[in-house]
Amino acid sequence: MLRPGQPLPLFGFFRRLLGQDRAFRQAIATVIGRTPDNVRLYHLAFTHSSVVRQQGDTARHQSNERLEFLGDAVLGAVVAEYLFRKFPYEQEGFLTELRSRIVNRESLNGLALKIGLDKLVQLDPAQGRAARSRSVNGNALEALVGAIYLDQGYKAARKFVLTRLIKPFIDVKSLIETTANFKSKLIEWAQRQGKTIRYDLTGQPRSGGVMEFSATVLLDDEPVATGMGLSKKQAEQLAAERALAALGV
Amino acid sequence: MLRPGQPLPLFGFFRRLLGQDRAFRQAIATVIGRTPDNVRLYHLAFTHSSVVRQQGDTARHQSNERLEFLGDAVLGAVVAEYLFRKFPYEQEGFLTELRSRIVNRESLNGLALKIGLDKLVQLDPAQGRAARSRSVNGNALEALVGAIYLDQGYKAARKFVLTRLIKPFIDVKSLIETTANFKSKLIEWAQRQGKTIRYDLTGQPRSGGVMEFSATVLLDDEPVATGMGLSKKQAEQLAAERALAALGV
Missing domain, CATH: 1.10.1520.10 (Ribonuclease III domain)
Structure with missing residues (x-):
């Protein structure tokens, strides 16, 4: 009630x-x-x-x-x-x-x-x-x-x-300081070691008219790491980042 | 003048x-x-x-x-x-x-x-x-x-x-009709051929906290084509599209 x-x-x-x-x-x-x-x-x-x-x-x-x-x-x-x-x-x-x-x-x-x-x-x-x-x-x-x-x-x-x-x-x-630093960090390291860095770039068309790029870092012409991306820059950045990791830099 | x-x-x-x-x-x-x-x-x-x-x-x-x-x-x-x-x-x-x-x-x-x-x-x-x-x-x-x-x-x-x-x-x-049709087209084709389709998926962390996926199409457990993408779906779509091209379907 x-x-x-x-x-x-x-x-x-x-x-x-x-x-x-x-x-x-x-x-x-x-x-x-x-x-x-x-x-x-x-x-x-x-x-x-x-x-x-x-x-x-x-x-x-x-x-x-x-x-x-x-x-x-x-x-x-x-x-x-x-x-x-x-x-x-x-x-x-x-x-x-x-x-x-x-x-x-x-x-x-x-x-x-x-x-x-x-x-x-x-x-x-x-x-x-x-x-x-x-x-x-x-x-x-x-x-x-x-x-x-x-x-x-x-x-x-x-x-x-x-x-x-x-x-x-x-x-x-x-952010800017850490951005795009992988490539320059890798180059500086290579210069100290007296070695050369080169990027091997290939592009492949993807569905939707987009290009997919693949960049391979070559240290004294030896492949070290590869990165993929939707721009050359992105692919190179990633490749450099992975190369630094692979080289233990 | x-x-x-x-x-x-x-x-x-x-x-x-x-x-x-x-x-x-x-x-x-x-x-x-x-x-x-x-x-x-x-x-x-x-x-x-x-x-x-x-x-x-x-x-x-x-x-x-x-x-x-x-x-x-x-x-x-x-x-x-x-x-x-x-x-x-x-x-x-x-x-x-x-x-x-x-x-x-x-x-x-x-x-x-x-x-x-x-x-x-x-x-x-x-x-x-x-x-x-x-x-x-x-x-x-x-x-x-x-x-x-x-x-x-x-x-x-x-x-x-x-x-x-x-x-x-x-x-x-x-657009919808052509979207997402690669995967189903591939499955239909495989069913007609009495074969199985499977996707092998791997994910890899990329810079910027993004995951990059790689999908490989397996036809009766044999790899046919691979696609990459920033989502599993995208990677599988691309793999299916490439598989269809590779198989001449």
Whole structure:
């Protein structure tokens, strides 16, 4: 029997739900710096596929993977513009390389942790640490950018990326110093050893009109390591990186 | 000696320049569907690196390569959103594959010709046909998207891509039919031959926290062809495509 003043059980259920929702909304507002409109998008952004996979493969679109695809693209555009403006005299290859240093999985995972996304991500508890140690948080960050884009538009997503990720946490100068250093490091090492370095490059057309390049580092004409990439530079970089590892430099 | 009413020579020079400028501005307005503000950006978008390379490598930022980098990213985001909304139940892999079919070099070259960009591109005449036959026009199209983005903002660039490129010229249905068909085509062929198809997959970490996958198609346990890619699906697709070519199917 209900006493006067006691809320109806159903009402309590809704209140609990609303309370949770309010807390989530507040958490999102803190992270993105503005009040979300469509909270469902943000719930989706933090739903790892392991949670919905239990419901079968047809439910997979209810995970954050699709938002991750969208957010990855939006993030790429925002960072492209940022670098384009910041380095007016640098060429395309430099910008491409630097962007990949900013939006690679490792970097995104780090950024996600810095803004506390790990506390919001919904994982299948059975997967636990294994899943979490991989790229779960970085992927959720991309999905979050996708959610902001759909919920608040490009400008808001851009502002989030620039003011909450890049400017506070990305040290572009130190990135430049580590970028493109494999090739020069290898050359310097070879010069000290009195040896020559040469790159053997081949290109092969791939599906979709893309070229795939393969670069082999030759130390005194002996092959040391090979790298592949979608540009000559990328292939050479990777080859140099692997050569340094193979040579124990 | 100047007669009365005859314009000063310098004035004539400016008038000629302004006349050219007006014609170019009009051409851009026709292509993008709105009046450009900063015409210099569009001039840059149509300046192939062969034109400025004559002036030495330091002038290379005065070619369209940087704008191409930016436009490629913006185009990627717009097409990502378009596909995200159009296919609400499809997974990330499907969207990624379909987008790459829309924004690959071949497709962009075709689109560029359809909207007449070849008449606007500035090339070193010495390079002539060789350069033009490659990806010059598709690259100029990407650069144009970058120019619109900087000149008019994301919304205008998005509108251009959707209303002037995708909707009039991209037949998404037929793209889907050719997408992801290599694997199923190969399986069907193998079934008719009473043979088995298996994929051997390996993953290798690359610089930047990215995984590079290699897939080898095994026909009755004999390797036929290998493909590489940044996802398992991509690697298998490419391997299947090459296997079909190798088997003459």
